[in-house]
Amino acid sequence: MDRALRRKIANQAFVVICTGAALVALAALALIMFSLLTKGVGGVDLMLFTADTPAPDSPGGLRNAIIGSILMCGVAMMIAVVIGVLAGTWLAEIGGNTPYGHVVRFLNDVLLSAPSILIGLFVYWWVVVPMGGFSGWAGAIALGILATPIVTRTTEDILNLQPNALREAGMALGASQWVTVRSIIWKAAGAGMLTGGLLGFARISGETAPLLFTALNNQFLSFDMSKPFASLPGAIYPFAMSPYETWNTLAWAGALLITLAVLGVNILGRWLARDKDHK
């Protein structure tokens, strides 16, 4: 066989393999989404939002879990936005180029990909044990620690994209660094920072592992975050593992809810970021 032909065949084979692999990958992912939709939609009805998690083999919904998830994620995002925006601003505007800045940036990147179950252990040791029990606060802190590195990183990246002329303009007007950052830089970077927050929110809303031994779970509707607290992932996990069909159905419905919420928030974040690019 001559060389040209061999190269041609190798090339054709490569194209076929790549296309085939792409189709297999997309098919696998489509299959998962299909299972989620078909099994999840059956459990979605009005009761899902109005009733609390039931005993086995009796009707019920996920109201307490949905409310619990929203509350915990809300508190977590407050923690993450305050610490993340300040830390990201420090990295971009103040100390990012010092040796200490490099260390912080590296550790933030490590924290960003650290296994979430380890964050759960961390919060168990420093919050659950001293406070004497599982609580919604502990769950919120664990989720907050997971979201903080994401907010830090996007804040730093977005602030670095702002032209130096903005900073010089602030300085030329005699504004202090605080006023320059608050009134000029943060304002210009607002949409991008919001996207970072949304990405962080999307990441933590489906996290299960860190909640297992921080917030635990609660069968009833509760607004007292100093007690064990319900969450959607915390309800899905035992329900999916159980042999009861009604619980399994609820687990699928809950998984569908979380997935739709995560997708929705991600799409919103992208849309905000895109809007910014076109301006």
Place this chain on the structure above:
Amino acid sequence: MSLQSARHPDPVDPIFRGLAFAAATTLLLTLGGLIVALMIGGWPAISKFGFGFLTSSTWNPVTEVYGAAGPIVGTLITAVLSLAIALPIAVCVSVFLTQYCPKQIAQPVSTAIELLAGIPSIVYGMWGLFVFAPWFARTVQLPILTSLDPESFWGKLLAGVPNGANIFTASIVLAIMILPYMSAVFRELFRSIPPQVREAAFGLGCTSYEVVGSVLIPYVKKGMIGVVMLGFGRALGETMAVTFIIGNSHRFPDSLFASGSTLASTIANEFNEASGVHLASLIALGLVLFLITFTVLAIARALLSSQRY
């Protein structure tokens, strides 16, 4: 905006800088606190079992003897196997999307893949438990079990209870889970290559296979290894997708189709029922997991220092 003169500096400024510095330091303290918590919490187990904790595969809550070898090996096998499955497919997907696919299709498909990378891992775990494991047991495991001689090499490698909950299926679910993430970042890497590089290679008469294999992939090699390490880090520490399907037994894994456990799945499963040495052993498992993932992530970040994903 208030005007400030150099002689009367804004009193808020030092407070702002101090708070920002404190926030940055919080990140450092979190990681430090994590290490301290894992070391103190795991100390009773480490001091009791010593180095044998890492090499023993006994995990017995009744006799209070714990060894981490089973979960450690289970973690490494599932992570390596899932990477071996996901890596070639992810490369192919990203090559297909950047080189062969028409633009009108490539854009929506890429967006879809990026969105799928954000799906919570518990969804992948549930799909593995309810859909994939039963299917795998019926159509793959049973026929293999009945047709292979149990004493042969393959028979031993593929022996196990045919319920679909085993190390192999856990690895496949993990692979599907890290696939969108790796494909999306590989695609970004390929797109970051200046078009002139690709055009120059075509200009020399390369086929598209040669362009990708000999020019484009070597061009982003460092970044790719970094991404592979990041994917590996994810697979090592993933909890929910694995806990659902690996079968959760602590024996030393001797067959691909046998149930096993990983460091993360053992912690997730037993933590709430544990106390005393059992609890300390679970925290020590966390310390082992931290050391492994920290090493992997540090290498990944060092390789990706110029690009950040």
